[in-house]
Amino acid sequence: MTRLPWSNTSFPLNLKVTFDNNRNRQDQKLLAFLSMYPYILRKHPLNLAAVRSSLLSSTASILNSPSALLKEVVCPHCWHHFLPFQVLWISRHDDLLGDPRLGRNEPLRFLPTTFNSKGNAYDPKGIECLDLACPHCHLFIPRSLLLYPVSYYAILGTPASGKSCFLACMAWTLRKTMIMRFGLDFGDTDPRLNKALHDYENALFLGHNRDIPAAMKDLIAKTQTTAHDVHQNVFFEGQNTRLPRPMLFDIKPGTGLLAKSHKTDPTRVICLYDSAGESFMPDNKLDDKSLDVTKYLAKAATVFFLYDPMQDGRFIDLMKKQGVALQEAPTTSNRQDIVLREAGARIRRLDGADPFKGKNRVLMVLLAKWDCWQGLMKGIPDAPPMVDTQVGEPPALDMKIINHISQGMERLLLKVCPEIVSAARSFAQTVYFLPVSALGITPEFDKNHFADTGERRFNIVPNKIQPKWVELPMIMALARDSGAIPTMGGKV
Numbered sequence: 001m002t003r004l005p006w007s008n009t010s011f012p013l014n015l016k017v018t019f020d021n022n023r024n025r026q027d028q029k030l031l032a033f034l035s036m037y038p039y040i041l042r043k044h045p046l047n048l049a050a051v052r053s054s055l056l057s058s059t060a061s062i063l064n065s066p067s068a069l070l071k072e073v074v075c076p077h078c079w080h081h082f083l084p085f086q087v088l089w090i091s092r093h094d095d096l097l098g099d100p101r102l103g104r105n106e107p108l109r110f111l112p113t114t115f116n117s118k119g120n121a122y123d124p125k126g127i128e129c130l131d132l133a134c135p136h137c138h139l140f141i142p143r144s145l146l147l148y149p150v151s152y153y154a155i156l157g158t159p160a161s162g163k164s165c166f167l168a169c170m171a172w173t174l175r176k177t178m179i180m181r182f183g184l185d186f187g188d189t190d191p192r193l194n195k196a197l198h199d200y201e202n203a204l205f206l207g208h209n210r211d212i213p214a215a216m217k218d219l220i221a222k223t224q225t226t227a228h229d230v231h232q233n234v235f236f237e238g239q240n241t242r243l244p245r246p247m248l249f250d251i252k253p254g255t256g257l258l259a260k261s262h263k264t265d266p267t268r269v270i271c272l273y274d275s276a277g278e279s280f281m282p283d284n285k286l287d288d289k290s291l292d293v294t295k296y297l298a299k300a301a302t303v304f305f306l307y308d309p310m311q312d313g314r315f316i317d318l319m320k321k322q323g324v325a326l327q328e329a330p331t332t333s334n335r336q337d338i339v340l341r342e343a344g345a346r347i348r349r350l351d352g353a354d355p356f357k358g359k360n361r362v363l364m365v366l367l368a369k370w371d372c373w374q375g376l377m378k379g380i381p382d383a384p385p386m387v388d389t390q391v392g393e394p395p396a397l398d399m400k401i402i403n404h405i406s407q408g409m410e411r412l413l414l415k416v417c418p419e420i421v422s423a424a425r426s427f428a429q430t431v432y433f434l435p436v437s438a439l440g441i442t443p444e445f446d447k448n449h450f451a452d453t454g455e456r457r458f459n460i461v462p463n464k465i466q467p468k469w470v471e472l473p474m475i476m477a478l479a480r481d482s483g484a485i486p487t488m489g490g491k492v
């Protein structure tokens, strides 16, 4: 039997809910409801009977309503699927330090029984809590994830193909473009989760002495497979498991005419991963642990594969043959097709036997460092192909031009490195080939530093960074997934 002893005296400031037996489903729904829907409490502050009946009757319908809690939540850290009312809270009292999954320095995660009128839970020591956590891995989950649809995107490529630079420049550009051109607010879901990205953005766009050349390696640290910024450790069954750190963004209508032009609600969460290229190298043996780190690949609706032509000697040869000016560049070379095939193999393994699961997956092969090889493909406009239609309406993606350019890029790759095209075509049914330049300029070899130290260092003047086409892949993905971005001449 369930007893709900509502206390007249403490209501609405301190609402206590306790249960005789183990919680059943209805009780848990009620708890979730209380935690997420404090406005109901405010609506009926004096009529306790009305509150109680309103809570009990509307819990189920609210949990099933798309405008309220999602029916099912997916943890962006461990991809565990759970029901909203199973979410844990993160304690705040100093005595409650130590969590079985996260170690002795992390606050305890718990299932609450007491909430206040704001809908926030009290921890077992009576302190109001603010943050939620996944019931499986216990890592922090922003509330938006319980309320809005989530689109997952993965970025992959060989080490030094430019993933971190691309991510930083893409986020920086989207923060401006989305509000100015589409009336959509593109912001961090919770700044704590995007710290690594902020560091990159600050280094590239906000640092001091921006007219003075700075070493690239100081601006963007190499993504290490073990770095705390990109991975987090969780103990499952006494075993340490490394999970990738997601970057989360909220997209919601901003203000003004443009924001009002959206016919459907564009609100959603974007979940992005910057993975260390090494995770996909064939010598990183495909055991279940390495599969864990890259599980997000199977979740991703769109995969952005950064193909770096400068890592391919055949591209350099073509540039020499066509008289395209070559600058001294970092010399790494990797079998990029193998990384793409490896990622495809992992996805198929994670998809299991269900051949339809990956049917709608899109692959965008992004030909990185366009600034270096632009002489090979002339006539592409500097701005991504977006056409203004009417005053007060967002621009439409010009799919005719995008498809035309994609076909041109595919032809170029077929000529130079056909194995990338065949790996891409076997990865997804829909593939786009697009040029991008995160920096818009080519970092310069520091001859003096080389003469002094023997180290090959590349410098850039931060003020000259001018990203090209970096926002287009995400805008196309959003056009496909959210319907908030119009297109003309076909769909994405």
Ligand SMILES: Nc1nc2c(ncn2[C@@H]2O[C@H](COP(=O)(O)OP(=O)(O)O)[C@@H](O)[C@H]2O)c(=O)[nH]1
Pocket (backbone or CB within 6 Å): 157, 158, 159, 160, 161, 162, 163, 164, 165, 166, 216, 217, 220, 221, 222, 223, 277, 330, 368, 369, 370, 371, 372, 436, 437, 438, 439, 440, 441, 442, 443, 458
């Ligand atoms: N020319 C050029 N070089 C770039 C660009 N983006 C990155 N790079 C270079 O590639 C190196 C590796 O970039 P990074 O983003 O750290 O690669 P990641 O290992 O894939 O994350 C940087 O230090 C830059 O020298 C770009 O847009 N143009």
Ligand SMILES: [Mg+2]
Pocket (backbone or CB within 6 Å): 163, 164, 165, 221, 222, 223, 274, 275, 276
């Ligand atoms: Mg990186």
